[in-house]
Amino acid sequence: MGSFYISTPIYYVNDLPHIGHIYTTVVADVVSRYRRFIGDDVFFLTGTDEHCQSIMKAAEKLGIEPREQADRVVSRYHEIWKTLDITHDDFVRTTQPRHRQAVEAIVARIEASGDFYVDKHEGWYCSSCESFYTEKELLPGNRCPTHETDCEWQSEENVFFRLSKYQDRLLELYAGDPPFVVPESRANEVRSFVEGGLKDISVSRAGLPWGIPFPGRDNEVIYVWLDALTNYLTALGLGSDDTSKLERYWHDDGIRINMIGKDILRFHAIWWPAFLMSAGLPVPSTVAIHGWWLRDNKKVSKTVGNIVRPDALIERFGPDVLRYYLLRDMVFGQDAGFSDEAFVDRYNSDLANDLGNTVSRLVKLTRSIFDGKTPPESCNNNPIIAAAATAVSQYHEGMQSFEYSKALAALWKLLSEVNQYLVAREPWKTVKTEGPSEGVSRVLWNSLEGVRIVTTALAPVMPSTAARILEAIGAGAVPMERAALEWGRLPLDQPLPELEPFFPRVDRKAFLSGDEIDEPAPPKQKAKPSRQPAAEESDMITIDKFFETKLRIATIKSAERIENTDKLLKLTVDVGEDEDRTLVAGIAESYEADALVGRQVAVVANLKPAKLRGVESQGMVLAASVDGKPVLLSPDNPVPNGTPVK
RNA sequence: GGCGGUGUAGCUCAGUGGUUAGAGCGAGCGGCUCAUAACCGCUAGGUCGGGGGUUCAAAUCCCUUCACCGCCA
Numbered sequence: 132m133g134s135f136y137i138s139t140p141i142y143y144v145n146d147l148p149h150i151g152h153i154y155t156t157v158v159a160d161v162v163s164r165y166r167r168f169i170g171d172d173v174f175f176l177t178g179t180d181e182h183c184q185s186i187m188k189a190a191e192k193l194g195i196e197p198r199e200q201a202d203r204v205v206s207r208y209h210e211i212w213k214t215l216d217i218t219h220d221d222f223v224r225t226t227q228p229r230h231r232q233a234v235e236a237i238v239a240r241i242e243a244s245g246d247f248y249v250d251k252h253e254g255w256y257c258s259s260c261e262s263f264y265t266e267k268e269l270l271p272g273n274r275c276p277t278h279e280t281d282c283e284w285q286s287e288e289n290v291f292f293r294l295s296k297y298q299d300r301l302l303e304l305y306a307g308d309p310p311f312v313v314p315e316s317r318a319n320e321v322r323s324f325v326e327g328g329l330k331d332i333s334v335s336r337a338g339l340p341w342g343i344p345f346p347g348r349d350n351e352v353i354y355v356w357l358d359a360l361t362n363y364l365t366a367l368g369l370g371s372d373d374t375s376k377l378e379r380y381w382h383d384d385g386i387r388i389n390m391i392g393k394d395i396l397r398f399h400a401i402w403w404p405a406f407l408m409s410a411g412l413p414v415p416s417t418v419a420i421h422g423w424w425l426r427d428n429k430k431v432s433k434t435v436g437n438i439v440r441p442d443a444l445i446e447r448f449g450p451d452v453l454r455y456y457l458l459r460d461m462v463f464g465q466d467a468g469f470s471d472e473a474f475v476d477r478y479n480s481d482l483a484n485d486l487g488n489t490v491s492r493l494v495k496l497t498r499s500i501f502d503g504k505t506p507p508e509s510c511n512n513n514p515i516i517a518a519a520a521t522a523v524s525q526y527h528e529g530m531q532s533f534e535y536s537k538a539l540a541a542l543w544k545l546l547s548e549v550n551q552y553l554v555a556r557e558p559w560k561t562v563k564t565e566g567p568s569e570g571v572s573r574v575l576w577n578s579l580e581g582v583r584i585v586t587t588a589l590a591p592v593m594p595s596t597a598a599r600i601l602e603a604i605g606a607g608a609v610p611m612e613r614a615a616l617e618w619g620r621l622p623l624d625q626p627l628p629e630l631e632p633f634f635p636r637v638d639r640k641a642f643l644s645g646d647e648i649d650e651p652a653p654p655k656q657k658a659k660p661s662r663q664p665a666a667e668e669s670d671m672i673t674i675d676k677f678f679e680t681k682l683r684i685a686t687i688k689s690a691e692r693i694e695n696t697d698k699l700l701k702l703t704v705d706v707g708e709d710e711d712r713t714l715v716a717g718i719a720e721s722y723e724a725d726a727l728v729g730r731q732v733a734v735v736a737n738l739k740p741a742k743l744r745g746v747e748s749q750g751m752v753l754a755a756s757v758d759g760k761p762v763l764l765s766p767d768n769p770v771p772n773g774t775p776v777k
Numbered sequence: 778g779g780c781g782g783u784g785u786a787g788c789u790c791a792g793u794g795g796u797u798a799g800a801g802c803g804a805g806c807g808g809c810u811c812a813u814a815a816c817c818g819c820u821a822g823g824u825c826g827g828g829g830g831u832u833c834a835a836a837u838c839c840c841u842u843c844a845c846c847g848c849c850a
Contacts, residue, residue: 316781316782316847317847317848319780319781319782319848320780320781320782320847320848320849321848323780323781323848323849324848324849327780327849327850393847396848397848460789462789462790466846467789468789473788473789476788476802476803477802480801480802480803481801481802483813483815484813484815484816485815485816487812487813487815488812488813488815488816489812489815489816490812491811491812491813491815492811492812492813492815492816493811493812494812495811495812496811496812497811499811500811540800540801543801550816550817551816551817551818553811553812553816553817554808554809554816554817554818555817557809557811558811559809559810559811559812560809560810560811562811632813633813634813635813636813636814636815
């Protein structure tokens with residue numbers, strides 16, 4: 132039994148949980164559950180980063196203490212992790228006293244190595260990134276290239292960390308095997324960055340009331356990244372009297388994974404190991420980098436306004452389906468597109484047709500033939516045994532090398548082989564001539580055993596589903612030992628309860644258009660409390676639904692009447708894209724073409740183009756409709772073209 | 778501008794020198810009827826981004842070019 136440590140990043144509390152947070156946490160949870168299953172001693176950590184300036188500003192706005200604002204957001208994280216069946220062992224908040232202890236401990240250790248010195252630090256600072264930019268990096272108007280918000284010029288005396296000193300040791304670390312950074316493409320990125328030369332970094336900030344005071348430096352707090360990264364050891368007791376967990380989980384023999392998104396690669400792959408080296412502590416064994424879930428091929432971000440919060444999908448399908456989709460549809464390390472279409476297609480083909488239907492056909496057939504029990508005869512010589520062995524070995528390989536999509540595909544291959552086997556043997560036919568014979572028993576037992584192995588292996592990804600299916604096929608509770616994936620464990624003559632359907636097929640069209648009626652009973656999550664009555668939802672849409680409409684501000688560059696029409700104007704507008712768009716608007720009765728030029732209006736930017744009077748309209752202008760007469764909507768003050776409206 | 782990556786069937790992607798380039802999904806046809814209009818079988822004719830080269834042989838190596846992405850400047 133090895134020790135296995137895995138962490139998610141700590142999430143900024145200036146933002147509610149979205150698909151990015153959910154993905155990392157779900158993956159870490161799946162891995163944790165898998166590791167417990169194969170017998171590792173697991174420690175799974177998540178938490179929140181609360182010393183960012185934005186939280187302070189948000190609190191000021193609301194007239195409350197930063198801690199109170201943090202509490203509000205943190206409760207949302209706790210809620211969603213509960214909803215998604217996340218089994219973290221600890222939840223760190225950087226505002227906790229134990230975290231301050233840990234940070235002070237690591238600072239003392241780095242100090243002892245002589246890696247701190249004092250120097251002057253100045254530059255353009257973005258308080259959202261908590262980071263300095265050079266003039267070249269800034270957008271026009273000294274705005275942050277990430278957040279597009281104003282940066283401030285800061286000049287102060289700071290404590291610096293001798294990052295440059297660790298350049299060679301870091302390169303050595305990256306050359307090690309197994310790789311320190313996965314996937315390889317990210318490792319290359321980091322290596323070439325470090326090869327380009329490392330500059331020392333400033334690790335204290337003056338004049339910030341919100342943060343951990345830098346020991347021995349009045350009026351300075353510890354730079355938020357040194358603060359935040361240390362969280363990974365806070366929960367293990369760094370700086371406290373009890374360091375038993377540190378010894379148990381953070382030693383050179385165990386596996387220590389920091390799982391993160393690609394946006395915080397450098398901090399984790401360069402700074403963090405350098406801090407640890409300086410502090411004389413082991414570095415993580417792997418920093419695992421995943422990609423982003425994209426919507427409309429764009430990064431999901433608050434600024435762009437295309438945040439995915441899959442609350443509606445969880446509500447409709449339960450947490451397991453989302454967990455499965457996230458693991459199956461993203462190749463770990465690469466970006467993937469998130470869409471309701473892909474989600475429902477995956478649901479129908481994998482969960483309804485393959486898993487749900489296979490369980491259904493087997494249980495119903497077996498019940499009818501063997502009097503409501505599992506088959507009385509087992510079998511140790513059949514094609515499913517080899518197929519299962521292959522699937523299980525590929526499953527383990529995938530689960531241990533960040534290839535979750537592959538691991539699941541291997542299980543589904545076995546499911547497919549069970550179905551092929553069934554059709555080849557046709558037990559429903561044999562039983563008509565032979566009755567409940569030994570042959571029929573073996574065929575059904577083999578098939579059920581195949582499903583049992585698939586389901587057992589699936590438990591880390593879909594915990595409640597696995598429990599329900601194993602019960603439904605007479606296999607009992609979810610086993611917590613690796614050997615449960617060996618052939619031959621399905622008990623004979625066990626009572627098979629009447630089946631409640633798993634994953635009823637979803638009408639794709641109805642689901643996507645939102646016209647879904649309450650027909651096929653949605654899969655029930657037994658353990659979950661009852662859901663809100665549908666009536667309450669009838670008139671309301673979720674925020675996701677709203678964000679499907681991309682509203683943007685545009686400037687009208689030209690306008691002309693379309694001949695032989697009373698109402699139509701052809702507008703050319705700048706929506707902040709490379710090319711102008713043509714819109715046809717039915718506003719000629721209220722507006723003169725010439726008077727519109729230069730005016731800013733709100734438009735729907737993702738409307739399917741339509742031809743009106745032979746002119747293709749690539750969007751729609753928003754107007755209030757007063758007795759059928761349009762009154763255009765315009766921003767209160769001039770704003771950049773393409774600014775999202777929300 | 779530098780470094781790196783990607784570009785393969787409608788979609789998502791495997792495939793790093795060698796028979797007719799593969800899988801899943803979707804589509805079409807057929808079969809079956811135990812099952813959730815499911816399942817099983819067959820079919821899909823893709824200049825493997827373009828051009829050039831090396832080789833007996835290239836999606837797979839080299840050069841060049843285009844497009845997109847990432848990191849850096």
